[in-house]
Amino acid sequence: MSRSRVRLLWTALAAALAAVLLVSGCGSQPSGGGGAGAQAQAPKAKVHLEPGGGSDVNPAAPIKATVEGGELEEVALTNGDGKEVEGELAPDGRSWTAGEQLGYGKTYTWSGEATGTDGKSVPVQGSFTTVSPERTVRATINPTDHSEVGIAMPVSVKFDSAVTDRAAAERALEVRTSVPVEGAWAWLSDTQVDWRPKEYWPANTQVEVDANLYGVDYGEGEYGRSDLTTKFSIGRAQIVKADASTHQMVVERKGQQVASYAASYGKDHDPELNTPNGTYMVMEMNPVEIMDNPRYGYTDVEKKWAVRMSNHGEFIHENEENRANLGKVNTSHGCINLSEADAKAYFDSAMIGDPIEVTGAVTTMEPRYDVYDWMLDWQQWTQKSAL
Incomplete structure (x- = not known):
């Protein structure tokens, strides 16, 4: 074979090989939208919404928009009437938080825009509906x-x-x-x-x-x-120590006795008319109280300086009609009777929420009349928690 023919043959082979390589190179290129080239084109910003959708959303749940790989340019949460929910965009642009409670049974729509670190924009969009209570x-x-x-x-x-x-x-x-x-x-x-x-x-x-x-x-x-x-x-710390057996009512403040008043408690021989044992509390205070007990023959009776200690009917109040028995005999229908002067002095010292500890009676108050919080010991009390 001549040298010239050899050169022509090698030239043809080289051309064919180049064509094969070219075809092979073209075949390695991605087709359609797949491959690394397309991935590089996806926006970097990713927006997360709480809540982003759904129904029966609790209106007290956290309401927040956040973004990864970028910043929020603007965010709006709008109710069905077109009113925007108050909210605040964080200084770094990474989050937006609602500043008011949402309403029950309403539909809310997210809108706005975020920009990624690649300069591309992504929308803030979505909607949800809050629960409608019965x-x-x-x-x-x-x-x-x-x-x-x-x-x-x-x-x-x-x-x-x-x-x-x-x-x-x-x-x-x-x-x-x-x-x-x-x-x-x-x-x-x-x-x-x-x-x-x-x-x-x-x-x-x-x-x-x-x-x-x-x-x-x-x-x-x-x-x-x-x-x-x-x-x-x-x-201040004030406690009434009311011992029915002594016919006295003692007032202690800061652990020290500051007064002792001659008193008449509920009748000792009649459990229905006792001033029952228990820890009561000053519930109400009235300069004049109208008292009724038709069962025992009286209605519309006015008593001064009345301090209510139970909804069962017990008060501390003046009873001048019972003055002869004060400090001597228990003759009331369950209240603690004092003279008018002593009742006024105690009334002026008392405060809603002061404890009144009654002892020395033949009966004990059942823990069922307002307010009976202190009629229960600590173990009984904690057992009434739902947690």
């Missing part, structure tokens, strides 16, 4: 704001409907104190839960209570209507 339950809390109360005063939360899921309601309640105080919640009925300390409150304690009840599922389609708060203070 009924919202109203609650009240006592003591009220800025009250000063005695050392036996419980915190009381009352509901206008029976609570099925008591544990859920109780978990929403918090008590904070200026000094350490051991205490617990107890359900006294299906519509009332009280918190009391194990022992009487330390004098001058500052107390704050949060009842975060909005959005709480009480069961049976019922939800909490609103949150409640209160701040109150505990006053």
Whole structure:
């Protein structure tokens, strides 16, 4: 074979090999949208919404928008009426948080935009609907704001409907104190839960209570209507020591006796008319109280300086008609009788929430009349918690 023909043959072979390599190279390129090239083109910003969708969302749940790999440029959460929910964008642009509670039974729509570190924009979008309760339950809390109360005063939360899921309601309640105080919640009925300390409150304690009840599922389609708060203070430590066997009523303050009044308690020989043993509390104070007991032949009787200590019917009040028996014989129908001067002196010293400890009677008060928080020992009390 001539040299020229050899050169021509090698030239043809080289051309064929180049063609094969070219075809092989083209075949290695990605087709359609797959492969690393397409992945490199995906936006880096990823938006996360809480909640991002769904129905029966609890309106008290966390409401938040966050982004990874970028910053939120703008965020809006709008209800069905077109009103935007108040919210705040974090300084770093990484999150947006709602600043108000959502409503029951409403649809909310997310909108806005985020920009990734690659400069590409992604939308903020989604919608959800909050739960529609069959009924919202109203609650009240006592003591009220800025009250000063005695050392036996419980915190009381009352509901206008029976609570099925008591544990859920109780978990929403918090008590904070200026000094350490051991205490617990107890359900006294299906519509009332009280918190009391194990022992009487330390004098001058500052107390704050949060009842975060909005959005709480009480069961049976019922939800909490609103949150409640209160701040109150505990006053001086005053205790009434009422020993029916002595015919005296002693007042102690800061552990020291400050007064002793001649008294007449409920009749010793008649259990129906005793002043029963137990730890009561000053519930109400009225300069004049109208008293009725048709069973024993009197109605519309006015008594001065009346301090209610039980809804069973017991008071501390003046009874000048019984003056001859004060300090000598127990002749009342269950109340603690004092002279007018002594009743006024005690009335002026008393405070809602002061404890009244009755001893020396032949009967004991049943723990079922308001307020009976201190008729229960600590073990009995803690057993009434739902948690």
